[in-house]
Amino acid sequence: MAVLGIVLALGVNSLIVPVVRSRLLPPVPSASSGAPSPAASDSPTPRPSSPPPSPGADAPRLDGAPTTGFTKFGLSDNRLYNLMWRRGEGSAQCEQLTVTAPSVSAAKLTTYGKSVIDCLLALHRPQAKAQGFTIDTPKFVTFAGTERTACGVIADEQVGVYCGRNKTIYISTVADDWKNTYRGARLGYLWVISHEFAHHLQASTGLLRDSDSKDLKESRRIELMANCASGVFFGAVWTQLGGGPVEYKQLRSALQSTYANEVPGRGTHGSPASAVLWFDRGFKHEYAAYARCNTFRAPSSEVR
Ligand SMILES: [Zn+2]
Secondary structure (H helix, E strand, C coil), rough: CEEEECCCHHHHEEECCEEEECCCCCCCCCCCCCCCCCCCCHCCCCCCCCCCCCCCCCEECCCCCCCCCCECCCCEEEEEHHHHECCCCCHHHEEEEECCCCCCCCHHHHHHHHHHHHHHHHHHHHHHHHHHHCCCCCCEECCEEEEEEHHHHHHEECCCEEEEECCEEEEEEECCCCCHHHHHCCCHHHHHHHHHHHHHEEECCHHHHHCHHHHHHHHHHHHHHHHHHHHHHHHHHCCCCCCCCHHHHHHHHHHHHHHHCCCCCCCCCCCCCHHHHHHHHHEEEEEEEEHHHHHHHHCCCHCC
């Protein structure tokens, strides 16, 4: 099982997300696989009527738009934090991604990955332009074995890598243990690619330039912000993707297992709990907003 674990900073504006071979993630049970409930005829007394359905695990908090007004391109004040979408109002460009992700094969994955990037660009570019920054089209490269990049040599164990020196997202074709979609999640590749795309956004807005990747706490703030950004992406296009509680649980499981090897407070990416906390901040609100992804204004207890 591949598990994202460590950031290796191999140069200015480069982030690399290696994977450590680790335990196998148990399959996410489907909604219909629960234990059978006792038959109603076995009950001596009338059964109470079913409770009203509780909100799904992916239900947003209806809390309106957060405060923005960011004016700079720094770490804690950055115009990137002004971007937001009402939940599900994202780009129609993303609707094509509702199909099941392809099996891991370089050709299909490249086509799919580029369509994910097209969706991410179509979503972000209009608001980025209004905020005064541009987002170049990142290159998308799949690899297996080892790959020589502008940020150093990357290897099989690495699921996703963003190299700021050549603005390229690298995705391994062999890191997916289930040979289908990333960790068995229908939207799994979208999580990996949107996380790496978040590093591209950070590079486009000065965040990678200003952060000190050798400082573990700063590294965690960068990485947890990327997970929050992934949550923003999913929140903005959740409707277009046909997302629901099953998909949310799959993504949460992928987050938790990916960072399982992180020692809280001492790692480069943050603990599983921190990863979920920040993903949910991007995802579980009426507005999918980067204002909630400002890890550089968060207390240390939230970036462990
Ligand atoms: Zn990362």
